[in-house]
Amino acid sequence: MSEARVPFLARLEPEDRTALLATGRELTFDARAALLHQDEPSSHVLIIVAGWVKVTAASPSGYEALLSLVGPGDLVGEEATLTGRPRAATVTALEQVRAVAVQGSRFTDFLQGHPRVSRALLGLTADRLRHADRRRVEFASMSVRERLAVLLLDLARTHGRRSEAGIEVAVPLTKQELAGAVGASREMTQRLLKELRDREIVSTGRRTMVILRLDLLLAMAGTQANS
16 A cells, blocks of 8 residues: 655756745744644645645544645645635644745746646646545455554554664654544544554554554555555
């Protein structure tokens, strides 16, 4: 399920990258600060320069789904800017984040004058849609236990760092966010995390996690872990 993703800035020629960043201004956000809010009107796009953010969407009932994690070189908020619709998701800093904010009309004008950047953005959008479709298909055939195992393996690959104890997952996600990422209730996710702790596959703290037995987590994920 995990796959290499190419950030937006890495898709651009150096001169296009420099020119795009020059159209905006740099902002700094503290950990857990909201960069963008769901349902608000769009006024700008953000290019993440340093740090990681989470993208979440809440339903009218209050259920919150984790849609993606976005890091350096990537773009958020462009869909609402290009369509003129309210923002479809909230973007929140997981750590201190630096980002370049580009006013919406300046961003669209830049795309019109830089066709290579427009093509790169189309490629990024297509890749995101393909990844989302692939995830839905894979998750449809998996149990919640398998989905959680695959998610934890993905987090270990993209945000893990080895320690004496195991693999520390350096992404401060709440149980509700983990539940939203695998399409389960918070209660079910808590039960599964307790099972993982009892089997000494993971240890958890307040928004911290260490994978102790990667082999057992791989076995729990089954063949989906290598797809």
